[in-house]
Amino acid sequence: MASGREESYMTAMTVVIDRAEPPRHPEKAHRPDSPVLRKPEWIRVKAPVSREYAQTREIVRAHKLHTVCEEAACPNIGECWTHRHATMMILGDTCTRACAFCNVKTGLPTALDADEPQNVARATAKLGLKHVVVTSVDRDDLADGGAEHFARTIRAIRQLSPGTSIEVLTPDFLRKDGALDVVMDARPDVFNHNLETVPRLYLSVRPGARYFASLRLLERAKELVPEGFTKSGLMVGLGESREEIMQVMDDLRAARVDFLTIGQYLQPTKKHAPLARFWAPDEFKGLEQVARAKGFAMVSASPLTRSSYHADSDFAALKSARASRA
Numbered sequence: 001m002a003s004g005r006e007e008s009y010m011t012a013m014t015v016v017i018d019r020a021e022p023p024r025h026p027e028k029a030h031r032p033d034s035p036v037l038r039k040p041e042w043i044r045v046k047a048p049v050s051r052e053y054a055q056t057r058e059i060v061r062a063h064k065l066h067t068v069c070e071e072a073a074c075p076n077i078g079e080c081w082t083h084r085h086a087t088m089m090i091l092g093d094t095c096t097r098a099c100a101f102c103n104v105k106t107g108l109p110t111a112l113d114a115d116e117p118q119n120v121a122r123a124t125a126k127l128g129l130k131h132v133v134v135t136s137v138d139r140d141d142l143a144d145g146g147a148e149h150f151a152r153t154i155r156a157i158r159q160l161s162p163g164t165s166i167e168v169l170t171p172d173f174l175r176k177d178g179a180l181d182v183v184m185d186a187r188p189d190v191f192n193h194n195l196e197t198v199p200r201l202y203l204s205v206r207p208g209a210r211y212f213a214s215l216r217l218l219e220r221a222k223e224l225v226p227e228g229f230t231k232s233g234l235m236v237g238l239g240e241s242r243e244e245i246m247q248v249m250d251d252l253r254a255a256r257v258d259f260l261t262i263g264q265y266l267q268p269t270k271k272h273a274p275l276a277r278f279w280a281p282d283e284f285k286g287l288e289q290v291a292r293a294k295g296f297a298m299v300s301a302s303p304l305t306r307s308s309y310h311a312d313s314d315f316a317a318l319k320s321a322r323a324s325r326a
Contacts, residue, residue, distance in 0.1 A: 034274035048078030056081040095137035100273035121156035131312035135169035147179035154186040192231040198244040219255035231259035239276040263305035
């Protein structure tokens with residue numbers, strides 16, 4: 001065949017098997033299609049074209065790294081990479097979970113790259129980051145969920161860039177006893193774990209996770225390192241109510257979480273969780289006001305807010321807010 005693809009044919013009924021590239025989300029292949037709604041004006045962004053963006057991409061490629069900016073199709077990649085703010089994604093590029101909202105590739109991961117922690121540290125130094133965010137895929141196949149890999153990455157960054165503050169955005173380490181302790185022993189400046197949505201929607205949106213396990217993870221991180229900052233994030237637009245979001249805020253404050261981010265869910269493909277609606281900018285302002293009134297030291301709420309969006313300036317504001325309360 002002129003296509004160059006590997007194809008095989010079977011008698012009786014002809015079946016064409018395309019092995020050119022494995023599907024990115026095999027678990028979603030048989031889901032019903034949901035229309036991808038047109039984005040409103042307030043949520044559109046320009047395509048990344050700056051020289052600084054290209055330079056950041058070159059550094060990421062040169063160190064053989066993955067970023068959540070690319071893997072999750074973040075709308076802010078142009079702005080962030082122009083300022084050299086790339087969010088490093090460790091533990092490979094393949095997730096063992098199948099969250100209905102996420103665009104990261106799913107499937108059977110490959111073995112860990114032993115050089116990855118040092119490569120992240122080198123890239124952090126090369127980019128000159130004052131604050132770096134390190135996240136990962138879920139690795140339920142690993143005995144510790146990747147906790148030691150996180151710890152090694154934190155220590156490698158500290159060695160090469162001692163002045164850089166470090167924020168980790170980790171999986172839930174569900175049923176991985178002692179994993180969180182390993183991460184917190186490395187003393188990240190910010191421990192972040194996203195609740196993502198309200199409890200009622202977990203079964204359909206985040207089926208591999210448990211709401212109260214994630215909440216307890218955040219509470220335990222604060223117990224282990226009381227002087228550290230804890231952070232969590234929510235998406236809106238999946239069918240949650242304002243009242244449900246407020247209850248999640250109360251739960252997070254009871255767990256002594258310092259920083260809350262709230263952003264708009266954007267449906268990656270027609271096979272992902274359907275978008276219920278776009279929340280307007282003034283609704284996000286209202287949520288931010290409520291969250292601050294509930295006692296969060298720092299709140300970032302806007303249609304384009306993501307966990308690591310403006311994380312460097314937000315961390316500076318977070319430290320300032322704590323100092324003013326002392």
